[in-house]
Amino acid sequence: MKISVIGAGYVGLVTASCLAELGHSIDLIEIDQEKAEMILAGISPINEPGLDDLLSKHISHNLRVITNYNEVHKSKLSFVCVGTPQMIDGNTDLSMIKAVSKSLGTALSMHDQDHVVIVKSTVPPGTTEGLISSIILGYTGDTENKIKFAMNPEFLREGQAITDFMNPDRIIIGCTEQYVGDTVASVYSGLNAPVMRTAPTVAEMIKYASNALLAMKISFSNEIGNICKRLDIDVYDVMRGVGMDHRISPHFLNAGVGFGGSCFPKDIMSLIKVAESLGENPVLLKSVIKVNEQQPLRMVEMLEKRAGPLAGKVVAVLGLAFKNDTDDVRDSRALPVIKELLRRGALVRAYDPLAIPNMSKIIPDIEYCESTAEALKDADVCLIMTEWPEFGELDCEFDLMRGKIIIEGRKILKCGRAEGICW
Ligand code: UGA
Numbered sequence: 261m262k263i264s265v266i267g268a269g270y271v272g273l274v275t276a277s278c279l280a281e282l283g284h285s286i287d288l289i290e291i292d293q294e295k296a297e298m299i300l301a302g303i304s305p306i307n308e309p310g311l312d313d314l315l316s317k318h319i320s321h322n323l324r325v326i327t328n329y330n331e332v333h334k335s336k337l338s339f340v341c342v343g344t345p346q347m348i349d350g351n352t353d354l355s356m357i358k359a360v361s362k363s364l365g366t367a368l369s370m371h372d373q374d375h376v377v378i379v380k381s382t383v384p385p386g387t388t389e390g391l392i393s394s395i396i397l398g399y400t401g402d403t404e405n406k407i408k409f410a411m412n413p414e415f416l417r418e419g420q421a422i423t424d425f426m427n428p429d430r431i432i433i434g435c436t437e438q439y440v441g442d443t444v445a446s447v448y449s450g451l452n453a454p455v456m457r458t459a460p461t462v463a464e465m466i467k468y469a470s471n472a473l474l475a476m477k478i479s480f481s482n483e484i485g486n487i488c489k490r491l492d493i494d495v496y497d498v499m500r501g502v503g504m505d506h507r508i509s510p511h512f513l514n515a516g517v518g519f520g521g522s523c524f525p526k527d528i529m530s531l532i533k534v535a536e537s538l539g540e541n542p543v544l545l546k547s548v549i550k551v552n553e554q555q556p557l558r559m560v561e562m563l564e565k566r567a568g569p570l571a572g573k574v575v576a577v578l579g580l581a582f583k584n585d586t587d588d589v590r591d592s593r594a595l596p597v598i599k600e601l602l603r604r605g606a607l608v609r610a611y612d613p614l615a616i617p618n619m620s621k622i623i624p625d626i627e628y629c630e631s632t633a634e635a636l637k638d639a640d641v642c643l644i645m646t647e648w649p650e651f652g653e654l655d656c657e658f659d660l661m662r663g664k665i666i667i668e669g670r671k672i673l674k675c676g677r678a679e680g681i682c683w
Contacts, residue, residue, distance in 0.1 A: 261284045261285070261336055262284070262287075262334060262446060263287070263336065263337050263338070263339065264288075264289055264335040265338070266341060266360050267343070268290035268292075268295055268340035270306055270343065270421070271341045271380055271381070271414050271416070272288065272290075273306065273341055274337070275317055275323075275341055276288040277311060278422060279315070279318070280322050281322075281426075282447075284309070286322060286599050287324050287326055288324065289332065290325060293327055298336070299325045302319055304375065305587060306588075308421050309419065309420070309422065311422060312430035314422065319663055323671045326657070329364065329367035331366065332367045332583030334373075336374070336379055336443070337375070337443065337444070337447065338364065339412075340379045340380060340381055341380045342356040342359075343356055343381070344378045345526065346529055351397065352383070352384055352526075352530045352533070353532045357441060360394035361392050364396055365562070368399070369459075374406050374407075376407075376410055376443055378409075378412050379410070379411045380414050382464075382471075382523070383644075384469050385464040387464065388434070388460040388464065390682055408435070408440045410433060410435035410440055410441070410460065410461065410671050412433055413466050413469075418585075418588055419586045422491075426451065427455065428453045430677060432467075433456070434457075434461070435457075435460060469531075470572075471528065471529050475528055475548050476548045477513055477592050478515075478519045478546070479517065479548040479551035480547075481513045481514065482555055483551050484499070484556070489682045489683065494581050494683045495515045495683050496514075496518060499613045500517065502676065515671075516555070516682070517597070517645065517669030518551070518552040518553075519680055520583070520595075522591065523592060524591075525605045528550065530577065532545050540549060553629065555593065555681065556596040556599060556600065559597055559669050559681050560601060562667055563665070563667055565626075566679070567663065572605060572639040573605075573606050573641060574638065574641075575608050575642070576635040576636050576641070576642040577594060577598060577641070578592045578609070578634070578635060578644045578646070578651055579612055579634060579645035579646025579669075580610055580618075580619040580645065580646065581594075581615035581617065581618075581648075582594075582646075586615075587614035588615070592619075592646075594610075597643060597645060602623075609626070609635045609639060611629040611634065612646065612648070627631050632650075633657055634659055636660045638660070638662045640661070640662055640663040641665040641666070642667070643666075643667050645670070646670060649672075654673060655675035658677055667679050667680075671683060
């Protein structure tokens with residue numbers, strides 16, 4: 261099938277590459293010329309296992325990267341995959357969605373083709389059938405009812421995005437007409453996954469509710485962990501037992517310094533704002549955020565309690581990415597921890613296998629090291645912030661430190677020399 265994918269960010273690039281792998285003919289539309297050229301040269305702008313291989317396999321064959329909408333009408337479908345970041349007040353910034361709708365509407369208005377616009381971006385309920393369709397149909401007029409809309413959320417995780425795309429737990433298709441849903445479903449016919457058909461608003465809400473529930477499991481585990489810590493109980497043992505209940509599942513019960521990334525914090529804030537705009541006070545969702553904001557500060561407080569005032573102390577921070585296997589530092593828990601350490605006058609020395617270039621753009625004035633050994637040498641204390649497998653093996657490297665205090669925000673160390681934030 262000839263398909264356009266709009267936006268070469270995380271979701272767009274993975275969607276385009278995987279759809280090409282499924283045998284479709286893809287036009288990836290990216291208006292940033294520099295980014296488009298980079299992808300065309302086979303260089304992925306994001307660090308995602310397996311993505312470079314897919315790009316080099318399909319670029320110039322069945323995956324084109326273009327910078328305009330001139331030929332979008334030749335595609336049967338277009339997937340909208342642009343970012344919906346959080347604004348300062350917590351609401352969702354839909355400016356990129358509006359810009360894409362305008363470009364799509366203008367391009368489609370010049371031709372007379374059937375076309376399905378499929379929204380993959382995470383958007384507040386009502387956006388597909390409201391904002392997006394009204395902008396596009398405002399341009400096309402669409403007197404013959406040729407342009408249709410669907411919402412098809414994406415559930416991929418960074419670091420495992422290709423595997424998640426190819427092996428989804430479910431495919432959610434929100435649309436109002438049976439044959440439109442059939443067309444969208446046929447895109448995924450090469451995948452073995454249950455398909456749920458529903459309304460676009462339901463599909464939009466499924467994405468928010470899924471992320472909110474996963475984040476809630478983490479904040480719940482963290483709160484139980486904080487109580488367990490006081491009682492000298494290992495929360496990981498507790499959650500192992502809790503997760504054996506099939507109604508709960510063992511996943512997303514890892515307590516620690518909290519969740520980060522480009523999705524959970526922003527999506528929960530967005531849902532809170534949607535709820536408030538409707539006159540609701542979503543106390544549970546607000547608590548999920550509150551627990552998450554408290555965990556990094558607890559870690560610094562625990563450190564100060566053990567090591568004394570932090571002013572002038574050298575703190576080795578191991579891990580900057582919001583999780584392992586990515587260079588993404590968006591909303592990483594290392595950010596509030598480093599900021600708080602600096603506020604208390606500590607000297608921060610940081611190491612991460614991938615995320616130093618991204619973190620140094622946000623916090624340029626700390627010392628970045630090329631190895632764990634360099635970060636640990638003569639450090640007074642050490643904080644472990646990201647679950648990188650290579651940190652799990654650390655042991656004698658800690659002998660390089662001047663002090664002996666090591667605190668883990670993620671349970672990863674095998675040597676048993678660290679104290680956990682909530683275990
Ligand atoms: C998340 C969801 O898992 C995806 O299903 C969803 O598609 C995506 O958001 C999105 O909305 O686009 P992602 O942000 O890549 O994916 O990362 P996760 O693997 O879910 O981890 C999020 C954060 O939670 C990380 O900081 C991780 O360290 C933390 N976490 C995860 C915990 O603290 N404990 C856990 O048990 C699991």
